[in-house]
Amino acid sequence: MDRDGTLSHEVGYVNHPSRFRLYPWTVDAVRTVNRAGWLAVVVTNQAGIARGYFPPSVLEEVQQSLKDQVAAGGGHLDAVYVCVHHPRLGKPPYRLDCDCRKPRPGLLRQAEAELGADLARSWVVGDRHSDLLLAWNVGARGALVKTGYGRGELQHLAPSWSRPPDLVAENLLEAVEHILARAAP
Ligand SMILES: [Mg+2]
Ligand SMILES: [Zn+2]
Numbered sequence: 001m002d003r004d005g006t007l008s009h010e011v012g013y014v015n016h017p018s019r020f021r022l023y024p025w026t027v028d029a030v031r032t033v034n035r036a037g038w039l040a041v042v043v044t045n046q047a048g049i050a051r052g053y054f055p056p057s058v059l060e061e062v063q064q065s066l067k068d069q070v071a072a073g074g075g076h077l078d079a080v081y082v083c084v085h086h087p088r089l090g091k092p093p094y095r096l097d098c099d100c101r102k103p104r105p106g107l108l109r110q111a112e113a114e115l116g117a118d119l120a121r122s123w124v125v126g127d128r129h130s131d132l133l134l135a136w137n138v139g140a141r142g143a144l145v146k147t148g149y150g151r152g153e154l155q156h157l158a159p160s161w162s163r164p165p166d167l168v169a170e171n172l173l174e175a176v177e178h179i180l181a182r183a184a185p
Pocket of ligand 1: 002003004005006126127128148
């Protein structure tokens with residue numbers, strides 16, 4: 001799962017924890033993933049670090065808030081993986097042409113290595129085309145949600161995409177329900 005625009009409201013750079021607000025269905029969606037026995041993993045680009053817009057401590061606070069809110073609702077995230085790099089902006093070590101900036105596959109490879117995620121059977125749910133490309137780069141499937149940038153990407157950009165999303169959903173909860181239904185034996 002992507003973070004901004006998918007789990008939480010897309011507000012631009014979350015440069016203060018007060019700007020981070022989950023959608024009302026997010027915890028329910030994560031719990032549904034948990035109950036199905038699937039791994040619930042967040043993969044997010046946070047180039048605001050590389051750009052110097054906010055320090056790593058803010059990112060850590062936001063990630064802790066995410067985990068706490070999910071836990072308070074009875075769910076859990078198996079991992080939150082973050083790319084804090086930018087290939088051209090900022091200073092080292094964050095200015096880096098890394099392998100983890102979505103749609104490059106590094107964060108999902110990490111989930112594969114650390115959690116045993118079966119990427120060929122996994123889905124990436126996100127609000128941007130780059131989330132779909134991430135999925136396809138590792139042989140996973142990609143679901144586009146209409147929250148965040150999703151509705152606009154779908155309307156204005158999707159006609160020029162060479163491959164359509166494997167699933168389009170109103171939001172994360174609907175995406176999860178459809179994915180699990182498709183995967184049911
Ligand atoms: Mg997003
Ligand atoms: Zn990176």
